[in-house]
Amino acid sequence: MHAVLISGGNVIDGTGSQPQPNTDVLIEGDRIVAVGKNLVVEKSSEREVRRVDATGLTVMPGLIDAHTHITLGEPRTNDELFLHRDPATAAILAAYNVRKVLRAGVTSMFDVDGIFNIGPALRDSIKAGVVEGPTMKSGSYALMTAVGGTAGKLIPDSGTAGYAEVVRNKEETVLAVRRQVKDGADCIKIHVTGSIPTRSGEIQVWTREELKVVCDTAHDLGVRVTAHCRGDKATLDSVMAGVDIIWHASFLGDASLEAIIDKKVPVGPVFTFLANLSEFGHKAGATSSAKSIFAGELENTGAKLRQAYDAGVKLLCGSESGFSMTPYGHWHAREMEVFVKHLGMTPLQAITCGTKDNAVALDEDGETGCIAAGYRADVLVLDGDPSKDISLLGDKSLFRHLFCRGKNIDLSPIEPRAMLRGEQSSGWSDVALTRELAYSK
Numbered sequence: 406m407h408a409v410l411i412s413g414g415n416v417i418d419g420t421g422s423q424p425q426p427n428t429d430v431l432i433e434g435d436r437i438v439a440v441g442k443n444l445v446v447e448k449s450s451e452r453e454v455r456r457v458d459a460t461g462l463t464v465m466p467g468l469i470d471a472h473t474h475i476t477l478g479e480p481r482t483n484d485e486l487f488l489h490r491d492p493a494t495a496a497i498l499a500a501y502n503v504r505k506v507l508r509a510g511v512t513s514m515f516d517v518d519g520i521f522n523i524g525p526a527l528r529d530s531i532k533a534g535v536v537e538g539p540t541m542k543s544g545s546y547a548l549m550t551a552v553g554g555t556a557g558k559l560i561p562d563s564g565t566a567g568y569a570e571v572v573r574n575k576e577e578t579v580l581a582v583r584r585q586v587k588d589g590a591d592c593i594k595i596h597v598t599g600s601i602p603t604r605s606g607e608i609q610v611w612t613r614e615e616l617k618v619v620c621d622t623a624h625d626l627g628v629r630v631t632a633h634c635r636g637d638k639a640t641l642d643s644v645m646a647g648v649d650i651i652w653h654a655s656f657l658g659d660a661s662l663e664a665i666i667d668k669k670v671p672v673g674p675v676f677t678f679l680a681n682l683s684e685f686g687h688k689a690g691a692t693s694s695a696k697s698i699f700a701g702e703l704e705n706t707g708a709k710l711r712q713a714y715d716a717g718v719k720l721l722c723g724s725e726s727g728f729s730m731t732p733y734g735h736w737h738a739r740e741m742e743v744f745v746k747h748l749g750m751t752p753l754q755a756i757t758c759g760t761k762d763n764a765v766a767l768d769e770d771g772e773t774g775c776i777a778a779g780y781r782a783d784v785l786v787l788d789g790d791p792s793k794d795i796s797l798l799g800d801k802s803l804f805r806h807l808f809c810r811g812k813n814i815d816l817s818p819i820e821p822r823a824m825l826r827g828e829q830s831s832g833w834s835d836v837a838l839t840r841e842l843a844y845s846k
């Protein structure tokens with residue numbers, strides 16, 4: 406068995422404790438076996454000990470991303486996502502993209518839903534060593550009613566399209582949950598709210614009774630349920646129906662906040678997508694008026710989520726990686742930054758959200774997310790102190806070593822690629838060529 410001694414680093418263990426200077430971390434195989442000062446490690450005939458000098462560096466748990474969409478392939482529009490993807494290409498592309506996630510310091514990820522049920526196969530391929538990537542938990546299609554999700558009329562009245570699986574009644578709901586479990590899903594995702602072209606904002610498209618059918622069926626099979634909720638009542642109904650993790654939880658009211666606190670249901674606000682659109686969207690040519698949406702969500706949701714956090718609710722860090730505004734390998738630490746900047750957390754508190762608490766969300770509590778004996782050897786070594794400046798975790802150039810399941814990861818950047826044929830939608834022109842335009846001076 407191989408062993409690695411990471412010596413003399415400033416250890417942030419993920420529990421929220423103060424960093425421990427001049428501390429050694431010993432890895433054997435895929436486990437951390439000892440953490441302490443001046444560890445003495447004997448070389449024996451059975452094992453080689455590799456030494457990594459971490460003097461002046463930070464040693465911390467590998468990052469965990471609790472909300473990704475690894476199979477979407479960074480679409481710019483819903484049209485690209487729903488109409489320009491095929492299973493074989495999407496699977497190959499996901500295997501390429503997941504390496505970018507790993508090399509951004511992410512050693513575990515929760516892929517909440519995706520297209521063509523590729524996620525579970527990718528998870529198993531990573532586990533078997535076929536594809537290099539973080540340890541993965543995976544959902545399948547997101548369950549929807551025919552009213553839809555966030556893709557308007559691209560959601561069909563039945564069957565699957567893009568990341569959606571539409572269920573029309575109780576029997577179809579039970580069947581879909583059971584089939585997704587058979588097909589390898591670690592969790593079931595529900596789109597509790599959705600947007601339709603004729604209405605502003607998102608509306609609730611499931612009843613509490615319908616949500617309960619999903620939860621009861623999944624829980625009977627030992628599988629958890631997560632739910633996309635933009636709206637107060639949607640969150641309340643989801644929590645009361647038994648949903649295990651709430652995403653977004655936008656516009657919480659008093660009753661839904663109380664329910665979240667009462668049942669201690671973890672919440673992943675996934676602010677990163679909106680924060681990126683709002684802050685940097687103009688640099689990527691985004692036309693959406695996300696600035697006001699983000700400000701509104703933060704104002705309405707941030708303070709309530711802070712109350713939940715103070716009452717002991719776990720806030721999860723997810724990046725929504727998979728869209729053009731959240732490409733793979735770039736934004737996995739951004740949610741921690743938002744927590745510090747907008748929810749008033751200390752960097753150490755935010756790091757705990759993005760490591761130890763995220764592990765709970767992945768059902769990996771006690772397995773990863775901490776630097777302690779017995780935990781899986783998911784360890785990031787970087788030049789800089791994120792307990793002072795959380796934004797450092799977004800800067801891959803500072804990363805010196807990464808161990809994932811005890812394996813030393815090559816941190817050199819993935820070679821850039823060209824677009825695949827038919828991957829992006831293209832038009833004949835940006836605007837209609839009227840006679841006036843044609844002959845204008």
Ligand SMILES: [Zn+2]
Pocket residue numbers: 472473474517725
């Ligand atoms: Zn998402």
